[in-house]
Structures are given as structure tokens and as C-alpha cells.
Amino acid sequence: MFSSRRLHRPLLRNPHVTVVGIAVLVSSIVLLGCQPSATPSGSEATQTYSGTYPIQAVATVGMVADLVRTIGGPQVNVQQICGSGVDPHLYKPTRDDVQLILSADVVFYCGLLLEGKMGDTLQKVSKMKPCIAVAEQIDDELLLKPTEFEGHYDPHVWNDVSAWSKCVDAVAQSLSKFDPGNKNLYEERAKAYEKTLTELHAYGKRVIATVPEKNRVLITSHDAFNYFGRAYELDVMGIQGLSTESEAGLQRINELVDLLVDRDVKAVFIESSVSRKNIDALIEGSLSRGHAVKIGGELFSDAMGQAGTYEGTYVGMLDHNITLVAGALGGDVDPKGFSGKLAGTAETEQP
Incomplete structure (x- = not known):
């Protein structure tokens, strides 16, 4: 119910995932599987939240974490795995990352193979708890499939504000299903955020x-x-x-x-x-x-x-x-940007 429609397609396997990392994941999953809240192996988790607030959410990358924070508000506490300057293509999940994912109430990630080395972990955890790949809920016609990417979609959807805004509804719906008592709040925040993103996209079109x-x-x-x-x-x-x-x-x-x-x-x-x-x-x-x-x-x-x-x-x-x-590139733009919050365009480096 909460998993993306492409969550269980074959993931790219990476030979560099360590034996220790796999052992930690397997042992943690076995332990979690003994708990009554876990869903039986082979099925997707569809539980509804019944704990105390805030809900504990984990997100892989900043773009996803920011979506969940904005829509979740005070009802959701978000912990982010890949911080500023971290390349998710190359990032290998640590033992602490695996434990963080396993201890979360709900997990959000981009998908489309962005989190290559975390893919297997996320797929396994999706059997036990809501695990949402937000970009994989965007309509296929909005996704790019470059020939050099071996038939897979380009995961960098956030660089088109109009396309990434489709993930707002995906997050709002997922949180509403998981926590139906706060559905109205999630939907209200999503509506306000979509308005902001529409204005940002129009700004981009205008200045470029x-x-x-x-x-x-x-x-x-x-x-x-x-x-x-x-x-x-x-x-x-x-x-x-x-x-x-x-x-x-x-x-x-x-x-x-x-x-x-x-x-x-x-x-x-x-x-x-x-x-x-x-x-x-x-x-x-x-x-x-x-x-x-x-x-x-x-x-x-x-x-x-x-x-x-x-x-x-x-x-x-x-x-x-x-x-x-x-x-x-020579355009006419206010260096303080869309909302006047940028410090101003930095001096460019000469060769």
C-alpha cells in the first residue's frame, strides 16, 4: 500500500557492499521480524500509526527530507541520512544508518536507483514498515530515460520544480494513510507548498x-x-x-x-x-x-x-x-533570487 509501484523491480546490485554490512542488516531484520508489528515476509507493510507524537521518519537525501518536514510539520520528526555535500550515488550505509532505518516508524527515499548502495536495505525494510519512494510515484511521461542509463529513469527529478512538485501529493497521501487522524493538516500543508513551488517554477522560466x-x-x-x-x-x-x-x-x-x-x-x-x-x-x-x-x-x-x-x-x-x-550565463536576474533570501551571486572564478 505504501510502497512505490516500482519498488520491487530488480535493483542494480553492487559488488562492493560488505559482508559485514549484509550481516548487520540480516541480523537486524531477523530481530525485528520477531516483533508483533512486523509484517510477514513476502508482503508489503500497510500498518497505521498508533504511537506517540512526533512520528519518527527517516529520509535518505535532503530533497526528500525537506518534503517530509514541510508536509509533516510538528507531527513528524525527520532524520536524514545523506547530509550536505554527500553524494548518494556513492554513499554506503553504515551500521548506524541501518539501525536508524529499522527503528523508524516510516521511511522516505527518492528511488529511481538514486540511492544505489542503499537499495537492497530499503527493499528489505519495505516488507516490515511503510517505505515510500517518492520519485517513483511520478507519472512515467514526466520522467526521462537517457539511453546511456541502460533503460532506467534519470533520478534527478528535483531539478525540474514542476515535476518534483508531484512528489508533494505522494508524501501527503502516504502520511495521511499512515496517520489518518492528521490527514487534514498534511493536505493543507501540501496545498500551500505546491503554491510556493508553482511560483518558484515560474520564476525559473522567467529568469532563464x-x-x-x-x-x-x-x-x-x-x-x-x-x-x-x-x-x-x-x-x-x-x-x-x-x-x-x-x-x-x-x-x-x-x-x-x-x-x-x-x-x-x-x-x-x-x-x-x-x-x-x-x-x-x-x-x-x-x-x-x-x-x-x-x-x-x-x-x-x-x-x-x-x-x-x-x-x-x-x-x-x-x-x-x-x-x-x-x-x-548573462541573464538579467536579481542576485538575491526568488524570495530575496540569497546572499547574492558569488564572484566567479577566473581560469
Whole structure:
């Protein structure tokens, strides 16, 4: 009932998951299975909350955690596994992470293979408690399936505000089913948040449209911004593939250098959760061709900003990215952004 409709499709297996990690998970699941609240093996958990408040929720990444915090309000306490600057593609769950997931009342995650090394853990836990993959409840026609991702969907849906807003209802419905006594509160918060996201998306469309058409090229470390490009009409290219586990080859670097020179692109972007070495190689390659490229700034791709900051919220994360890209590529934008809460566009780095 609470699991995503694609939760039980085959997950990518990772040979680097440690024997110790598997043993911890198995032993914990066995112990939890002895408790009366656990659902029998082979079925999906469909329990209703009957404990004291706040509900204890766990979310894998910041974008999901922020959704649950916003909609859950004081009724839900959210603990987040992957913090600021942490790459979920590469993150390996620790023993403490597994125990945190097992002790939670409800678990939320992105899905679409974003949490690759946590996938098996989440799938097993879904048999015992509500475990919701929010992005996997978005209609398929809104999802991208790049050819290089072997038939899987691109998980970076949050970079299109209009698409990510579909997850608001998924979270509200899941919390309402789990905690029906507070259904009205969850639905009211969801409605207000959807209004904010609609306004943020319109802001993105408006300011990116001020960038000269020939300059609408967004080059980053890896392919996390395909949805961003679709939503705001930019040509987006990553040096690496969709997963940061892939390596960038010399041929790819040379192809992008050619593009930078041919289209006279002046700025490329680093990411907060990905090494900048490939971007530096791109800048050096362009310079060797007599074309100077600057770093337009640091974008939040797979992780939000620091907890407690505006950029540490989903709205702040996207406001930062939209405003920074528009300004660095030559658009007309207020550096304080959508809601006036940004500190202002940082000075770009010269090569």
C-alpha cells in the first residue's frame, strides 16, 4: 500500500557492499521480524500509526527530507541520512544508518536507483514498515530515460520544480494513510507548498529566458541537470554520466572543449557533492585552445546546502541554482533570487 509501484523491480546490485554490512542488516531484520508489528515476509507493510507524537521518519537525501518536514510539520520528526555535500550515488550505509532505518516508524527515499548502495536495505525494510519512494510515484511521461542509463529513469527529478512538485501529493497521501487522524493538516500543508513551488517554477522560466539563446549551455561535472535543462530550456551536458561512479574519458573532455569554443561559452559549473577535477580539466583544455572559461559558481546537484540555511531547503537549493545559472550565463536576474533570501551571486572564478 505504501510502497512505490516500482519498488520491487530488480535493483542494480553492487559488488562492493560488505559482508559485514549484509550481516548487520540480516541480523537486524531477523530481530525485528520477531516483533508483533512486523509484517510477514513476502508482503508489503500497510500498518497505521498508533504511537506517540512526533512520528519518527527517516529520509535518505535532503530533497526528500525537506518534503517530509514541510508536509509533516510538528507531527513528524525527520532524520536524514545523506547530509550536505554527500553524494548518494556513492554513499554506503553504515551500521548506524541501518539501525536508524529499522527503528523508524516510516521511511522516505527518492528511488529511481538514486540511492544505489542503499537499495537492497530499503527493499528489505519495505516488507516490515511503510517505505515510500517518492520519485517513483511520478507519472512515467514526466520522467526521462537517457539511453546511456541502460533503460532506467534519470533520478534527478528535483531539478525540474514542476515535476518534483508531484512528489508533494505522494508524501501527503502516504502520511495521511499512515496517520489518518492528521490527514487534514498534511493536505493543507501540501496545498500551500505546491503554491510556493508553482511560483518558484515560474520564476525559473522567467529568469532563464533572459539569458541570450546562444549562451543557454549548462556544463557540469555529471549529468544531474537533464530535468533542469528540459524545464528551463537549456542545453545541458555533463562530463560524467548520470552516476558519479562513471569516469570521464579524454574523448568526452575534447568534445566539450570543442563545444565551448564553437559556441563561445563563457562559464561552466562545479557541483557541491562532486569532485571538480573534470571541470578543471575542461577549463585547461579550453585555455589551450585560446578560449578562456570561468567557473560560474557551485551548483547543488545531489545534495542541498548546509542544514539551517536557506540553501539547505529545497526551495533555497533551486532558487540558488536558477539564479546562479541565469546570472553566470548573462541573464538579467536579481542576485538575491526568488524570495530575496540569497546572499547574492558569488564572484566567479577566473581560469
